[in-house]
Amino acid sequence: MPEKTIESFSVHWLQVLDEYGTCDEELRPLLDDANIKKLFEWMILARTFDNKAFKLQREGRLGTYASILGQEAAQVGSAFALKPSDWMFPAFREPGASFVRGLPLRMILQYWAGDQRGSLIPEGINDFPITIPVATQVPIGVGAAMAAKLKGEPIAVMVYMGDGATSKGDFHEGLNFAGVFSAPVVFLCQNNQWAISVPLKRQTAAKTLAQKAIAYGFPGLQVDGNDVFAVYRATNEALTRAREGKGPTLIECVTYRLGDHTTADDASRYRNREEVEQWKKKDPIERLRMYMEKTGLWNKTYDQEVRSQAKDKVEEAVRETENMSPPDPRDMFHFMFHELTAELREQMEGFLEGNGRQT
Amino acid sequence: MATLTMVEAINLALRQEMEKDPRVLLLGEDVGKNGGVFRVTQDLFDIFGEERVIDTPLSESAIVGAAIGMAIYGLRPVAEIQFEGFAYAAMEQLVNHAGRIRTRSRGRYHCPIVVRLPYGGGIRAPEHHSDSNEAYFVHTPGIKVVVPSTPYEAKGLLIAAIRDPDPVIFMEPKKVYRSLREEVPDEEYLIPLGQSRIVMEGTDITLITWGAMLQPTLQAAALMEKRGINPEIIDLRTLSPLDMQTVIESVEKTHKAVVVHEAPASCGVGAEVIARINEKALVHLEAPVARVTGFDTVMPLPKLEKYYLPNAERVAEAVDRVLNF
16 A cells, blocks of 8 residues: 555745835735834834833842843734734733733833733733742633633733743643634734744754644644734734634744843843844844835834833833832732631731731 | 541532632643542532633743732632642742732732642652641741631632631641541632631630541540540631630640651741740740650651651650640
């Protein structure tokens, strides 16, 4: 009996806007001028915020912070495709996406400054708080998507993760569940090439991360993650598929972490400057700017206006954060259960009578 | 009123809660058509269909993770982990998310899940199928841990667990699943979480236990009564939160206590119970509180498990040691 091919697969690559700002008009998503400007403005805001957060950390005004420098298109382009009724489950390097969702800038600062109130997602925003344990948000997002499907609500769930997450069991268990139950979920992997000091080739021997979806029975595609049009187009299509009951999608955004892993890291210990310089040439904001200049959507006055507004918003967020009253230590106890248990009450009262008596 | 096994009582509780509340659903390995490997979910697939009795992939972390996601989305999932020895794969979800999401989101989200976990030895099960691992969960902030000891208890506690707004690990003693029958009301009833019960009143010594160890403790009490000793037996029912008031009141009366559990001794829940007795009632004690527990060994395979598991004789010996101190 001859061997035969019983199944074959392909992984597609999508780029709409190249690094010189040249756009493939046939692939350009249906975005009007106002929305293209919004993408630009959100990316400027994300970068302005990121620069400020980094500086605050260096000045000792913020704890650890995970920079998003270079990943603005992957975050803004994807979150821009979400509807308010959709749900979003971030990892810990997605403030750009969270802002598009409506999360006040102040909350990200507050969280990284060590105040748990920064992860109180305001009512009306269907987002999960930042998730630090890598990939653990994946099965949870899938569960939310399964619940939406069971309730007959036509929404989609987006779960963010990085390249490192694709090595974790929860990534595989979560994607497998999503495939089996045809859950309305989009997995948005920001492949920024580095998981702290470990390069992509130490995470996987596979040529792409996108192809991991194939094993779970749903499509995976790779997009230029520094191309905001490609990210938006791919995400929008995947979210639409999900909302229409056509199941999950994995989108691998190929991007690059221009900064250190976090402010506690020094990337010069493990990667060379030339690599970073090469990626700087693929800057996601600059290429959209060039496109907008060519199409008359950008000029210097507009640019200055956008940057100055972003700076004002960020400065305002810093002021708000630094003017917050300190958190109430009783909150440690009060939010453990719906009702304070007898043992927690006893511990809290002991604390309040002891070194907590100033509170 | 019907006379039911614990398996039947749990099945009845699940069915009644699912009939009452459309948000309640079951998920786990083999819980659907097969009715669960212990038949706890028998017939529920036929009654409620595949959307509410969900056979999942073999995937403990995703079973618990998906249950958390469903709970955040407004459902009331009851997840089954087939055996306690497979729960370790789901620990990260329990510790990092189930027990934390209320506090992390400052109350915006909460996690009303129940994770059913058949546990313990004495049924000649294969390796990794007989652990008594409640201490890991009790040590985890934000999670409640319930261990029923009889069919009646199982039904009332499970209904309370399903209606509880916080995550509950519901540990079902496999040894008791079918070895004990008792009258279980058809109608619904709740046994509030966080309240222990006095199973037998006595004056001479307090025996504190839970789950599968209640039966050998009762047998030990029968041996003692023949010798004129009247023990008081307390079934803790809920290990987190732990109701110490009943225990303290009893120890103030008897001045002596023994804790009996199946799990290894070191850092077992018995150690916590004794620490709290010492904190609250040390001056009432006439002897150090004794422990009768499993050993700090790996749970042995069936040919040796009878030596590992505490039995009536070991409990009676410990009582003698305390009484003769």
